[in-house]
Amino acid sequence: MRVIVTKNYDEMSKVAARMIVSQVILKPNSILGLATGSTPIGTYKEIIKSFELGIVDFKEVISFNLDEYLNIEKENSQSYDYFMKENLFNHININKKNTYIPDGMSLDILNECRLYDKKIFEAGGLDIQLLGIGRNGHIGFNEPDIQFEARTHVVELDQQTIKDNARFFDSVDQVPTKAISMGIKTIMHSKKIILLASGKEKADAVFEAVHGLIRPKLPASVLQLHPDVVFIVDEEAGLRLDLKEIY
Numbered sequence: 001m002r003v004i005v006t007k008n009y010d011e012m013s014k015v016a017a018r019m020i021v022s023q024v025i026l027k028p029n030s031i032l033g034l035a036t037g038s039t040p041i042g043t044y045k046e047i048i049k050s051f052e053l054g055i056v057d058f059k060e061v062i063s064f065n066l067d068e069y070l071n072i073e074k075e076n077s078q079s080y081d082y083f084m085k086e087n088l089f090n091h092i093n094i095n096k097k098n099t100y101i102p103d104g105m106s107l108d109i110l111n112e113c114r115l116y117d118k119k120i121f122e123a124g125g126l127d128i129q130l131l132g133i134g135r136n137g138h139i140g141f142n143e144p145d146i147q148f149e150a151r152t153h154v155v156e157l158d159q160q161t162i163k164d165n166a167r168f169f170d171s172v173d174q175v176p177t178k179a180i181s182m183g184i185k186t187i188m189h190s191k192k193i194i195l196l197a198s199g200k201e202k203a204d205a206v207f208e209a210v211h212g213l214i215r216p217k218l219p220a221s222v223l224q225l226h227p228d229v230v231f232i233v234d235e236e237a238g239l240r241l242d243l244k245e246i247y
């Protein structure tokens with residue numbers, strides 16, 4: 001595991017964007033795994049800047065998002081589909097037909113989960129997966145006590161996650177309680193993984209993910225087993241890390 005501690009959110013975003021841009025320059029038909037939430041917004045802004053400067057071309061890229069709420073229409077501004085268009089896809093030359101987000105409105109949700117993994121597999125597998133981290137250590141919507149063997153599946157959101165995500169809604173009652181999420185196994189199959197964290201409220205989760213026991217109670221701890229993972233965290237999120245102990 002590599003850990004990069006940056007002085008602030010903007011630096012974290014720049015470092016992460018550079019890695020993703022370089023991935024696409026080296027392999028123009030890269031398969032990217034993408035995340036939503038507040039943390040990657042700065043990274044997406046930096047990627048857009050590189051695109052506008054003509055440094056990188058997304059026309060052959062395929063992307064798969066980590067997750068989507070259940071029973072929220074794509075057109076709803078709270079959907080992750082909407083988020084991705086607003087924050088990235090509308091601003092780069094990716095072919096929108098090649099951007100996949102789990103369909104939380106599917107009438108056959110179990111089949112949707114199965115097909116999602118199949119599509120990732122058929123595309124050749126994820127080259128790089130971008131992750132945020134929940135305060136409870138979740139990655140994607142793999143909440144504490146998840147099975148590490150899980151592939152894309154339906155999840156019940158943790159009370160902590162519902163509370164944390166209420167800031168994006170008018171009230172906490174509007175936050176969906178279920179979502180489709182890539183499973184830990186799907187994420188761990190990615191060739192490379194970048195995890196981003198910013199702010200002191202993430203410091204405990206980051207500490208446990210890096211130094212803690214590998215356990216389903218802290219889903220991000222499984223990343224210690226990945227051969228090519230980098231945590232890019234700002235000083236506040238990295239507050240409790242002991243950099244001498246990381247190898």
Ligand code: F6R
Nearest residue numbers: 035036037038039132133134140
């Ligand atoms: C988003 C996702 C979540 C978030 C996490 C952190 O697609 O899967 O795991 O990365 O909840 O969210 P923020 O960045 O809003 O703190």
